[in-house]
Amino acid sequence: MVAVAEAPTATPTVDLAGLDQDQLVAMYRTMVRIRRFEERLKGLFMEARLYGSVHLYVGQEAVATGVCAALRDDDLITSTHRGHGHCLAKGMEMRGMMAELMGKATGYCKGKGGSMHIADLDLGVLGANGIVGAGLPIATGAALGNRQLGSDRVTASFFGDGGANQGAFHEAINLAAVLKLPVVFICENNQFAQFQRVTEDTSVKDIAVRADSYDIPGHIVDGQDVLAVYRTISDAVARARSGGGPSLVECKTYRWEGHFVGDQEVYRTREEVRAQYVHDPIRRFQERLVAAGIMTDAEAELIDTAAREEVEDALQYAEESPLPDESLIFTDIFTEE
């Protein structure tokens, strides 16, 4: 059966999930850092200062933040083509990320991964992924590997509603369920797969009901509420770590920006997008923290300023960094035996 964690609401409450002030403010800071980073990328791409394709995470910040706050530092994640928020929430630094996005030698993958294949194995980020749905089997494999090694590390796998329609979704969850592997599957249902609405390409209203097919717990959570995400994922992580096996958590969210920067967005109106702003996960969390006396609006302003400065610092660092030397083009491509 699917559990509905919390009905969407724009009203602040004072249930702060048992977290202390530092943890709560840290989560708020993470969300703001993601938002500012992404907004800056949009401008850079439009000024042709970034190459390739950029898929923005704006509007979905509560999911990455709530999930990663529920993980241990040594836990693992698999990410998607829309992965900058996941990387920042798991602890990656803006400087190395910006440099990677600009193809510079100082980037996390020495400029060879780019936006869609950035990774940091030291932080447990097993990689963004340009192949939709491809992170799920990697997560199942990582969880199996940790089991074999006797480690209690948990792997969290992010994917979209479109990813939930890939064959790899079925294979990865089925095997994880059969072997009771320590993995949490997190569907970020942002209502669209590229240029199509989830209602047009998905057979079910709630992707979480598919958990029943694998006899694992399924949860639906308000993905605009960082604490609701945190609570639900914490339970799923605890279950996974203690040998209870995988869970499927569907976070209902909404993609504010186009599929990629430059998307004409002919499949929706501006009014529809604007109507979503009332569910802004950052504003909602700010209101909640201020109402609970955890943070003041002035402190929120300082966090915002610091995030903007961090982005500019990262940009300067990336722009001043060298391009990779041509002679290194074939290094770090294959794993050494």
Ligand SMILES: Cc1ncc(C[n+]2csc(CCOP(=O)(O)OP(=O)(O)O)c2C)c(N)n1
């Ligand atoms: C296997 C595969 N098929 C198609 C694509 C093209 N593609 C890129 S993103 C995307 C939509 C993904 O939608 P979803 O999983 O919901 O993630 P979102 O973009 O909404 O974050 C598609 C079809 C791809 N990259 N990989």
